[in-house]
Amino acid sequence: MDRRRFLATGGIAVAFGMTAPLLSGCDLVPVFPQRPDPDxxxxxxxxxxxxxxxxxxxxxxxxxxxxxxxxxxxxxxxxxxxxxxxxxxxxxxxxxxxxxxxxxxxxxxxxxxxxxxxxxxxxxxxxxxxxxxxxxxxxxxxxxxxxxxxxxxxxxxxxxxxxxxxxxGRPLFAADMTAPGMAHGRVLRAAASPETGSRPAAWNLQAARAFPGFVAVVESDMFRLGASQGLGIVAETPGALDRIAAALDPEWAVDAAAPPEIGAVIDIDRTDAGAAHSLADDSIAGDRPWDVDLRLDLPVAAHGGIEPRAALAVPSDGGMAVWTGTQDAFYVRDVLARGLGLAEDRVTVHATRAGGAFGARTICTVEAEAAALAQAAGRPVKVRWTRAQEYAQGFHRPPVSHRLRLRVDADRPAAPRLSDWQHRLVSSHILFTNAAVPPWLQALTDTFVGDGGVARGAEPPYRIARRDIGYDLVRLPVFTGPWRGLAAGPNGLAVESAIDAAALAAGADPLAFRLALVAEPRLAAVLRRLGEVADWPAPAARRPGFRTGRGLACGTYKGLSHAAAAAEVAVAPDGTVQVTRLWCVHDCGAIINPDQVRAQVEGNLAWGLSMVLMDDLPIEYGAVTAASFADAPIPRMSDMPPIAVELVESDAPPAGAGETAIVAAPGAIANAVRAATGIRPRRFPLVPADFALA
Missing domain, CATH: 3.30.365.10 (Aldehyde oxidase/xanthine dehydrogenase, molybdopterin binding domain)
Structure with a gap:
């Protein structure tokens, strides 16, 4: 961060510090999560x-x-x-x-x-x-x-x-929790973009009351999610919720403004040639041809946790207790205290085990719905989102469009050199998610601090003479936010695709090329070890009728943990890609529990496979249309190849394992597809027609 931006950031922090206490009860200012350091x-x-x-x-x-x-x-x-x-x-x-x-x-x-x-x-x-x-x-x-x-x-x-x-199958998750006298709730919303204003205009209360199990229809400011105002219902049984919702048949008032088409705004070639947020700004001459000129595009992707979120709220005399699978119980408590008009010590949040989080459960959503319904009904209420609600009301990995241009000095094959690296990307918000941050505040953060989540992993781990790296942010009609590793996975895919293309342009082996340029000794060590365990550069196993290839990639996560991955793929004549082998060497410092670290690495490899082959959340007019895993698939066991993971023994302090391998896994798979077909993947998830034989 340069001095000008440092001062600007300090100024915005001071402004927040001065105004937040004055506006703490104002809906215009969201509740800010607090991040104390443990001691x-x-x-x-x-x-x-x-x-x-x-x-x-x-x-x-x-x-x-x-x-x-x-x-x-x-x-x-x-x-x-x-x-x-x-x-x-x-x-x-x-x-x-x-x-x-x-x-x-x-x-x-x-x-x-x-x-x-x-x-x-x-x-x-x-x-x-x-x-x-x-x-x-x-x-x-x-x-x-x-x-x-x-x-x-x-x-x-x-x-x-x-x-x-x-x-x-003993009760561990929020959906398992029960309480005496418990009812069940749901908040209904318009089928519209959460960034488009919508609200219930009319509903048939008499018809809803006629159904057995009806308890209440509830209106509450706590049902506001983005610009969407919901309408709550409470029933005696989960099965009654669908019948009551159908009978209620609410009419929705939806603002007429049509949201922008996502592909039109997340398009690196339609944005300004500059970048609002710079990570490196060396001067690069534009009068020489580029050896690599590569565009990559990734769409919106869901977290895909197996358990849709749920919460049980139990009111007491002047207080509220909530059981939920959250990543930030104290933030949920703070939000509920403000929304319910209670002191913090009158709200208790019990964190249950979560059946998949990956960054999705960092804000307060289903908990607010359950608490407001319980307060109105005067009895315990459990809310369980459906899969369709999880897609429509949660935030997702933002789409991103990359343009990378590189120059390679290949006149010394034994010592290749990257002279110029230019990387532009346009995406949407991650840390300052529009699911929790209002437009005015997001615009302020855009101006002064950018979004470090979008930037994560965009700086390559290689020695490069001149670097010019920057990004732009666009607020979208869908909620976007933290997703495993934030942008480290998509950015790692872009960086490792570009470095692979540079190795090809230099006529160099991809592993040797990387080793000649890697600046971090521990990253170089995992790369060398990967070459040994994957028997690089041995050719991919032959499969009659298929084109086969191998690729590799590497990266460092948050400057602390290091991973290198290799993949082997088989591509059918119709262009369908199957990953047939995966290897990973992983250094996250001292290891407390090897089995759990290995499980985290395997999970990241699965996420990398999904990023390349599957991740795509269908959206129309700014609203998510997916209702099940059939609409937004995740990998099945049959999609997963044999996996070999080697953990590096280290005396370095523990550095984190939950997201590291995501920086390498997708790039290894994409590079293997290029090796098999001779075609560089540019749009994800891969479209078989792009790789089909004529």
Missing amino acids: AETALGWIGHRDGRYTLRLPRAEIGQNIGTALKQVACEELGAGWDEVAVVAQDTDAIARVRATVGSESVRDFAEPLAQACATLRDALARGAPPGELLPEVRPRADLRAFRGRRFVGRSPEPDRLRDIVA
Whole structure:
């Protein structure tokens, strides 16, 4: 960030700091999530001891990464406790001090050491017979912590916490929760873009009341989602909701303004030649031909979590308790407190296990619906979104259009050099999602700070003489926001496609070309090891009637974790692509639980495959039209090839594994398709006709 932008950013932060308290009750200003840094003092509230047993209250949401298991390993190692002596309890806003959202592959990286420090303090206090009461943290050097030098639990793969409950189908998820006297709710909305104003104009209350199970029709400001104002219904049973909604038959007033067609605005060749937000701005001469000139386009994509979101709200005398699978329980509490007109300490959010989150559950949506319905009905209400609601009302990975131009100095084949790298992209918002940020505030962030989520992964990990990288932002008629790795996956696909094309232009082997240019030693190490485990450059296995090829890619995630991936594909005569093998070498620093890291890597490889072959959410007139996985497919087991994952042993601090391999997986697959067909993939997901034999 240059001085001018730094000062501008400081100015906007000061302005927010001055005006937010004055406007805290104003609907014009959204609730801002808070992101406190964890420390040993805060962590003392996560671990407790009573009657010879320990309780670990999770500071992180359990969203499928099994963080409860990893942090339990750290606690057991530091405490010197047996596995069965430590009980893990899910996150609860009444039980621990505020913690930041579970995002960004930060859980082990940022929370393991504070937990270890707290456990060491508690262990020593118990050993010297200190009386019960508040402890002060005794912070010690990391090298003195048992959790990072012991191997009784850390570095191993014990049975995941709650695994037997998952297998047995015991209640763990928000949709499983029940309460005495519980009713069921839903919020109805117009079939229109959430950015287009819509509201209920009329409805048949008498017909709805005639149905058995009818409880209430509810109007509430808490049903506002973007520019969409909903209408709530409450019924005694889930099955009655559909019948009551049909009988209610609401008429919707929808503003006439037609939203822009997404392809017309997310088009790199239709935007200004400049870029509003610059990541690198070296001067590049325009009087020489480019060796690589590549455009790539990716559409909107859904998160595809198996469990649509749900929440159970239970009102009490002057308070509200909510059970939900959220990535940020404290933010949900803050939003509900404002919306319900309650003090923060009168709202409790119990975080349940989430059946897939991937960034989708960072804001307050279904929780607000359940709480408002419960408050109006005066009884517990559970709201479960349908799959169609998950698509229509959630936010998604934004579309992106890339243009990359490169010049390669190939006069020294043994030492290739990239002289010029120009990368322009246009996309929509990720960190400042329009699902939560109003247009005026988003315009302000666009002016002063841009969107770091859109920029993530756009800077290549290679030595390049001159770089010119920038992006533009467009607010879209669909909600866009965080998606696994933010833009690191799509940007990694673009960067690794371009570097592969540069290697081809230089007449160089793709692996050797990358190794000659990689600046980070640990990234170079995973690349070299990938070459060994994938037996590069051995040819792809032959399949009669198919064209086969191999490709590779690599990348660094958030400057900390490194991955290199290789793929083998088989392309049928009609252009259908099948991924037949995947390899990945992964370095995320010290590993607490190898099985869980490997699972995260495999998940990223599956997401990379989906990005290249499947991810596309159908949209018409700014409204999502998908209603099921049939309309927006995700990979099935039959789509997944054999996978080989090698984890690098490292003494470096843990750096995060949840999203790293997404930087390499899609590029490896796309480059393998080019190797098989001689055609560089340019639009995703791949269209078989683009690769069909004439």
